[in-house]
Amino acid sequence: MRLYFRLAWRNIWRHKRRTIIIVVALAMCMWLMMFYDGLLAGFTDAIYGNAVKVLGGNIQVHEAGYSENSLSNPIMPLGNDQEIAAYVLTLPNVVGASRRIETDGLATSREGSFGVSIVGIEPELEATLSVISKNVESGSYLHSSDGDNVFIGKGLADELNVQEGDKFTLIGRDAHNQMRKRTMTVGGIYDVNMPELEKGIVYMSLQEAQQLYDLNEKSTMVMVTLTNIGKEKSVIAGIIDQFPGTDIGSWQTKYPELTSAITTKSGAMNVFSFVIILIAGIGILNMLLMAVYERTREIGFLGAMGIRPGGINFLFLLEGALIGLVGIAAGILLGLVFNFLFQQVGMDFSKFSNITTYAALISGRVYPSLGLEKIVGRVLVMLIVSIAAAFYPAWEASHREPAEALHYV
Amino acid sequence: MKQLFKMAFRDILRHKRRSIFSAVAMGLGLTLLLMFASFIEGEMRGSMATSIKLDTGHIQIQAQNYDKNKNSLVWDNLIANPGQIADQISSTLPVIAATPRLFASGVVTQGNASSGVKVVGIDPRSPANEPYKNGLVAGEFLQGDDISGILIGKPLAKQYKLNPGDSINLLVNTSNGDVDQQQFTIRGIYSTESSGLDRAVVFLTLAKAQAITQAGDHASIIFILLKDINQTEAVINAIQATGIKIVPWTVLNSFIMDFQQYADSFMSLFYLIILAITATVIINTLIMAVYERTREIGILSAIGMKSSSIMGVFFIESAILAIGGIVIGWILGGIVVAYLTYYGFYIGDFGLTGFTTGDTIHAYLTVSAGISLTSLTLIVALLAAIYPAWLAAKMEPVDALKSAQ
Numbered sequence: 181m182r183l184y185f186r187l188a189w190r191n192i193w194r195h196k197r198r199t200i201i202i203v204v205a206l207a208m209c210m211w212l213m214m215f216y217d218g219l220l221a222g223f224t225d226a227i228y229g230n231a232v233k234v235l236g237g238n239i240q241v242h243e244a245g246y247s248e249n250s251l252s253n254p255i256m257p258l259g260n261d262q263e264i265a266a267y268v269l270t271l272p273n274v275v276g277a278s279r280r281i282e283t284d285g286l287a288t289s290r291e292g293s294f295g296v297s298i299v300g301i302e303p304e305l306e307a308t309l310s311v312i313s314k315n316v317e318s319g320s321y322l323h324s325s326d327g328d329n330v331f332i333g334k335g336l337a338d339e340l341n342v343q344e345g346d347k348f349t350l351i352g353r354d355a356h357n358q359m360r361k362r363t364m365t366v367g368g369i370y371d372v373n374m375p376e377l378e379k380g381i382v383y384m385s386l387q388e389a390q391q392l393y394d395l396n397e398k399s400t401m402v403m404v405t406l407t408n409i410g411k412e413k414s415v416i417a418g419i420i421d422q423f424p425g426t427d428i429g430s431w432q433t434k435y436p437e438l439t440s441a442i443t444t445k446s447g448a449m450n451v452f453s454f455v456i457i458l459i460a461g462i463g464i465l466n467m468l469l470m471a472v473y474e475r476t477r478e479i480g481f482l483g484a485m486g487i488r489p490g491g492i493n494f495l496f497l498l499e500g501a502l503i504g505l506v507g508i509a510a511g512i513l514l515g516l517v518f519n520f521l522f523q524q525v526g527m528d529f530s531k532f533s534n535i536t537t538y539a540a541l542i543s544g545r546v547y548p549s550l551g552l553e554k555i556v557g558r559v560l561v562m563l564i565v566s567i568a569a570a571f572y573p574a575w576e577a578s579h580r581e582p583a584e585a586l587h588y589v
Numbered sequence: 590m591k592q593l594f595k596m597a598f599r600d601i602l603r604h605k606r607r608s609i610f611s612a613v614a615m616g617l618g619l620t621l622l623l624m625f626a627s628f629i630e631g632e633m634r635g636s637m638a639t640s641i642k643l644d645t646g647h648i649q650i651q652a653q654n655y656d657k658n659k660n661s662l663v664w665d666n667l668i669a670n671p672g673q674i675a676d677q678i679s680s681t682l683p684v685i686a687a688t689p690r691l692f693a694s695g696v697v698t699q700g701n702a703s704s705g706v707k708v709v710g711i712d713p714r715s716p717a718n719e720p721y722k723n724g725l726v727a728g729e730f731l732q733g734d735d736i737s738g739i740l741i742g743k744p745l746a747k748q749y750k751l752n753p754g755d756s757i758n759l760l761v762n763t764s765n766g767d768v769d770q771q772q773f774t775i776r777g778i779y780s781t782e783s784s785g786l787d788r789a790v791v792f793l794t795l796a797k798a799q800a801i802t803q804a805g806d807h808a809s810i811i812f813i814l815l816k817d818i819n820q821t822e823a824v825i826n827a828i829q830a831t832g833i834k835i836v837p838w839t840v841l842n843s844f845i846m847d848f849q850q851y852a853d854s855f856m857s858l859f860y861l862i863i864l865a866i867t868a869t870v871i872i873n874t875l876i877m878a879v880y881e882r883t884r885e886i887g888i889l890s891a892i893g894m895k896s897s898s899i900m901g902v903f904f905i906e907s908a909i910l911a912i913g914g915i916v917i918g919w920i921l922g923g924i925v926v927a928y929l930t931y932y933g934f935y936i937g938d939f940g941l942t943g944f945t946t947g948d949t950i951h952a953y954l955t956v957s958a959g960i961s962l963t964s965l966t967l968i969v970a971l972l973a974a975i976y977p978a979w980l981a982a983k984m985e986p987v988d989a990l991k992s993a994q
Contacts, residue, residue: 198873205869212862254701284703286696286760286768292659293694293762295705339659351696351760351768353703359696359760359770444936455621456866462614463870466607470877 184491188498191471192506198467203507205460206562210511211518213453213558218519218551219527220442220449226546227438229409231431233311234372235381236301237403238412239430241268241419246427253284253297255355257398264423265402271418273411278305279399281389285352287332287382291341296382298352300389300399309405312370312383319344319368326385329367333378337369344369350382354393362392457562460507461569464500468573471499479577480585489578496574497567504566508559519551593898597905600878608910611874615914615966616921618867622860622962623922623954628929629856631953633849637842639947642720642814643781645841647821650674650811651834660694660707660809662764662802667691668833671808672712682824683816688715689808691798695761697741697791699749706745706791708761710798710808717814721779721792728753728777734796739773742787743780751775759791764803771801782948864965868973871910875903875977886981887989896982903978904971911970915963926954 192199232238241264243256258264261279268277281300286293303322307313312331313321322331330350340348343366350364364384372378390396406415412430419428432439472479479492526545601608641647651657652668659666668674671689678687691710696703711718713731721740722730731738739759741751751757753775760770773793780787799805815824821837828835839846879886886899929952936950 198876201869201873201876205866208862208866212859249702253703256701284696284705286694286705286762288694288762288766288768290661290663290766292656292661293768294659295694295696349767353696353698357698357701357703359698359758359768361768452621452625455617456863459614459617459863459866459870462610462617463866463873466610466870466874467877469607469610 184495184498188495188502191475191495192499192503199503199506202460202463202467202503203510205463206457206504206507206566207511207514209453209457209460210508210558210562211514212456213449214512214515214519214551214555215522215548216449216453216551217553217555217558218515218522218548219546220445221551221553222527222546222548224438224442225549227435228431230374231435232405232409234374234377235431236306236310236405238406238409239404239416239419239428241402241404241423242400242427242429244425244427247429247433250429250433253282255281255283255353255357255393255395255400257355257395258400258402258426260423261399261402264419264426267422268402268404268415268419271415273407273415274404275407276305276309276403276405278302278403279386279401280403281386281393281395281400283352283354283389283393283400285350285382287336287340287348287350289340289342289348292339294336294339294379296336296350296380298350298382298384298389298393300384300386300393302386311372315370315372317369317371319366321368321370322383322385324385324387326367327388328362328364329384330364331368331370331383332366333375333381334369334371335375335378336380336382337366338375339379342366352393355395360392360394453558454561457565461565464503464566464569465572467503468496468500468570469576472496472573472577475577476580476585479580480582480587483580483582484586493574493578496577497570500566500568500570500574501563504563507566508562511562512555512559515551519548523547523550593901594905597902597909600882600902601906601909604878607874607877608913611870611910612913612917614870615867615911615970616917618863619915619918619962619966620922620925621863622966623918623959624925624929624952625856625859626958626962627926627952627954628934628950629849629852630955630958631930632950633845633852634953635947635950636845637838639781639783640842640845641818641838643783643786645838646717646812647815647818647838648813648825648828649836649841650813650828650830651809651836653832653834655809655834657692660692660762662691662693662762662804663766664764664805664807667804667807667809668811669807671806671811674830675811678811678813678828682827683820684824685814685816686715686717687811687813688712688717689795690810690812691795691802691804691807692809693761693798693802695759695791697745697749698758698760699751702749704745704748705789706759707789708759708791708793708798710793710795712795717812720781724779724781725777726780728775730777731792731794732776733794735776735794736797736800737772737774738776738794738797740777740779740792741775742790743778744784744788745791746775746778751778753777761802763801764805769801769803784948860962860965864969867914867966868969871907871970871973872976874910875907875974876980878906879903879977879981882981883984883989883992886984887986887992890984890986891990900978900982903981904974907970907974908967911967914970915966918966919963926952930954 243258246256265277265279268274279302283298285296285298287296303324317334342348346366347363349361351359351361354360416428482492526547528545652666655666675687675689678684693708695706695708697706726743731740756772756774758770759773760768762768825835825837933949933951
């Protein structure tokens with residue numbers, strides 16, 4: 181076995197130049213895939229990360245049956261919400277749990293009219309965890325006793341042309357599906373530099389929302405904040421254990437279009453990368469085919485010394501695999517270095533923040549990851565293609581008659 | 590010269606298999622290039638056509654301080670006497686339609702659910718509504734001055750399980766910065782195969798929209814569809830009016846154009862990588878050819894062949910391989926592109942809000958893209974031959990002759 185490895189390794193480096201050229205091709209394939217994976221991961225992380233940071237909460241607990249209708253934002257009061265919030269805080273990795281009311285509405289002034297999500301929050305509980313409370317531009321953050329004061333983003337304030345202390349009309353749907361109209365005062369304006377996102381949200385205190393939208397002492401969801409992203413699974417399992425009747429989701433479930441966009445894009449990339457790997461594979465095939473001819477006499481020699489056709493076959497397959505591995509290693513190195521450098525500068529995406537609902541969550545630059553998300557699958561595909569490319573030359577080599585091969589000049 | 594060609598051709602035929610594989614590699618590369626180019630072009634053309642037809646029109650007439658993001662209904666931001674202006678344009682200029690449209694923000698509610706929508710008031714008689722009329726999946730189109738009818742999109746109808754004849758509550762903003770609401774009866778359900786738009790837009794008659802929003806005889810825009818897109822300039826110059834903005838489709842859809850540029854720059858990176866990988870296959874094939882023929886090259890130069898001619902042979906070989914690759918690429922690529930052009934590629938609902946695009950993308954290969962990608966393949970093949978040709982040309986005849994092969 182070791183002998184085969186030694187033979188194969190020495191064989192592939194006999195013609196350094198041409199091996200290096202093939203390794204370069206394979207490395208480019210690998211690099212391209214890692215670049216793309218990294219970019220896609222960068223986008224998703226930016227979106228989900230910002231969703232958690234800005235919109236708040238890694239996990240949302242709703243009343244059973246919410247997610248089937250989540251597109252139409254139904255108001256479904258959550259039974260035992262206080263109990264859930266208290267229980268969740270006892271779970272590991274949880275840093276915050278607070279109740280919220282979310283309903284659809286419209287914010288209007290003479291300047292214009294904008295569809296918004298109206299969010300009633302427990303301001304004191306969310307203050308330490310939320311980004312908006314730390315980015316107050318004018319006025320002040322909410323207090324639970326704030327009454328008709330609302331807290332809005334700069335994006336919305338600019339569009340409505342209102343400032344701290346100004347009034348505008350807010351229409352929201354109440355628990356009996358009637359639209360409630362109320363004149364609200366801007367108590368404070370925050371700026372997190374995501375105007376498209378800010379445009380769509382109006383914050384008020386939970387008490388005010390309960391009163392306006394007829395949710396006597398109740399709320400529609402419990403928002404759970406974790407120490408970091410990635411711990412969702414165990415916490416969700418913990419909540420389901422205790423409260424089996426609830427509907428629990430994370431941001432991944434909130435943006436189904438994003439998931440479908442990413443699936444389609446990675447699907448297209450898989451086809452694309454397979455074809456370029458195939459092209460590189462043809463490079464390996466050609467090279468090994470030539471190697472068979474160059475080494476006709478040697479192969480005859482090996483055969484004459486008693487190495488079986490299976491052994492010769494194996495030798496060539498091994499050469500294909502080794503070239504593949506060297507290419508993969510070079511590609512991973514290239515990909516890591518490039519993605520790392522790219523990570524330092526990022527890519528400007530701010531121009532396109534209104535392209536989709538979820539793109540509003542991208543603030544300015546997107547920073548790719550190192551691209552190691554799908555590395556195992558990518559490496560396997562490359563390796564399999566490299567070995568497959570060696571099949572034909574290997575077959576060719578192992579079917580030589582030793583005596584004839586030795587005669588070959 | 591003829592002799593060089595003959596030599597190159599015969600050399601290629603010496604290792605048929607290797608040559609065929611190399612050509613296939615080039616062919617696959619070209620196939621990918623053609624596929625991507627036609628896909629991107631198709632997507633952009635599709636979005637542009639869809640957007641013009643459904644959303645922006647070729648030309649819009651707007652009030653001086655109109656802002657499309659705000660859906661304001663303050664009279665200052667609207668066009669007065671829109672019917673008169675529209676009639677004048679459609680009777681004197683080469684347009685398919687010039688029709689007033691009024692936009693407002695709204696919320697539809699039904700049961701315990703609600704959705705934000707864009708309310709569009711249209712003149713039901715205008716030919717500009719054809720795409721919606723033809724896309725009706727149930728019920729009828731709005732008619733005359735219907736004051737209680739509404740037209741909604743298929744996704745919305747599906748989400749709320751609504752059928753023609755059902756009623757929904759619609760709340761809209763009004764010109765005094767307030768809101769008003771009313772029950773409407775669904776007359777029809779339309780689908781334009783653009784989920785983003787179908788989900789978000791509901792139609793009322795212009796008369797009703799003006800009444801409920803207290804907009805008086807005003808419209809947000811006059812929507813103009815031309816018979817020929819090339820007449821945009823001419824028609825804009827022919828519209829005489831003061832105190833208004835006349836905006837062409839290029840400006841209305843600048844977002845799509847920006848996005849195309851962005852996509853193009855990304856794509857050129859992909860093209861380069863594909864071609865680079867293809868080039869490595871060609872380089873390797875030719876380098877092998879150089880070494881196999883060391884003695885021959887020695888003989889050729891010993892009998893007086895110039896090194897430039899030796900280089901020439903290799904360049905011609907590479908070009909022949911490339912031509913083979915181009916033929917294969919056009920056959921494979923042609924099949925793929927034809928399939929994508931005819932059947933399209935379904936992307937579904939990406940949640941696009943920034944621009945209107947169909948749910949299915951149909952590829953579109955322009956002649957210039959076909960020509961430039963083909964020549965690019967040829968150029969890359971010739972560039973790939975530089976190093977092997979140079980290797981062959983710099984050989985010393987005496988050493989080459991001595992080399993054992």
